[in-house]
Amino acid sequence: MAEFTDPLSECEREDFSKESYLHSFVDFAVERILFEQNKYMALDVESAIDADRFENVIGKKHEVFYRYGYKYTTFELAIMHYQGCIEKMEDWIAKNITPDEFEALDVATQYTNYLEDNYYDVIDCIKNEVVYLLFQNREFLMHFNIFMSDVLLGKSDRKNVPLWVKRAVKYRDRCKCVMCQKDLSGIMDIEEQYENQYDHIVPLEDGGLNDVSNMQLMCSKCNKEKGINIYTNNIYHFYYDN
Numbered sequence: 001m002a003e004f005t006d007p008l009s010e011c012e013r014e015d016f017s018k019e020s021y022l023h024s025f026v027d028f029a030v031e032r033i034l035f036e037q038n039k040y041m042a043l044d045v046e047s048a049i050d051a052d053r054f055e056n057v058i059g060k061k062h063e064v065f066y067r068y069g070y071k072y073t074t075f076e077l078a079i080m081h082y083q084g085c086i087e088k089m090e091d092w093i094a095k096n097i098t099p100d101e102f103e104a105l106d107v108a109t110q111y112t113n114y115l116e117d118n119y120y121d122v123i124d125c126i127k128n129e130v131v132y133l134l135f136q137n138r139e140f141l142m143h144f145n146i147f148m149s150d151v152l153l154g155k156s157d158r159k160n161v162p163l164w165v166k167r168a169v170k171y172r173d174r175c176k177c178v179m180c181q182k183d184l185s186g187i188m189d190i191e192e193q194y195e196n197q198y199d200h201i202v203p204l205e206d207g208g209l210n211d212v213s214n215m216q217l218m219c220s221k222c223n224k225e226k227g228i229n230i231y232t233n234n235i236y237h238f239y240y241d242n
């Protein structure tokens with residue numbers, strides 16, 4: 001986690017960036033998980049190739065992968081899932097790495113470099129999916145924002161809530177106060193004028209962020225009652241009446 005938090009603790013706070021703090025966190029986590037999985041897989045395959053010597057393996061790379069239960073690396077699987085196809089590691093090695101070069105090179109790293117462009121596109125796809133899911137879960141967002149308010153030094157000033165944030169929060173919370181469930185759709189018709197209904201889950205006074213992940217819908221009465229307390233709930237609205 002320090003790899004994620006240390007650089008942030010030295011940065012100025014950003015207000016309502018579309019690349020939200022939740023995006024940054026998920027980006028970090030997804031890349032980390034893919035990297036770790038790929039590293040162990042690459043270590044297995046490399047040690048197998050090492051043991052057999054390159055010339056004995058070059059025609060049998062499928063066997064090496066299968067022996068370890070891998071048909072594809074984690075990167076390849078992710079890229080294939082999102083982009084359809086890819087030049088597989090074994091084919092790429094056969095085409096691009098000569099036997100002389102082989103022992104001197106970290107083959108997995110070379111291949112990873114080749115994948116890099118696709119790789120970052122794929123990370124973006126996974127990140128957007130994960131953010132989409134996590135954004136629905138206000139309780140998670142509360143814990144995340146408590147964590148972030150400790151990581152980032154200082155406090156954020158009150159800022160106007162951008163329209164795109166209002167819309168995202170309004171649609172997620174189905175136009176209802178998260179505390180009392182009051183239907184705010186009458187008021188929200190003129191949403192651009194109203195700031196009061198957009199509440200910081202972790203209040204600014206508590207170090208909370210101006211971030212889409214830290215916002216929720218609340219009626220004026222509940223907002224007053226909440227004051228500077230940290231509160232949310234995880235009530236999910238049904239799409240239809242029971």
Ligand SMILES: [Zn+2]
Nearest residue numbers: 177180219222
């Ligand atoms: Zn309310």
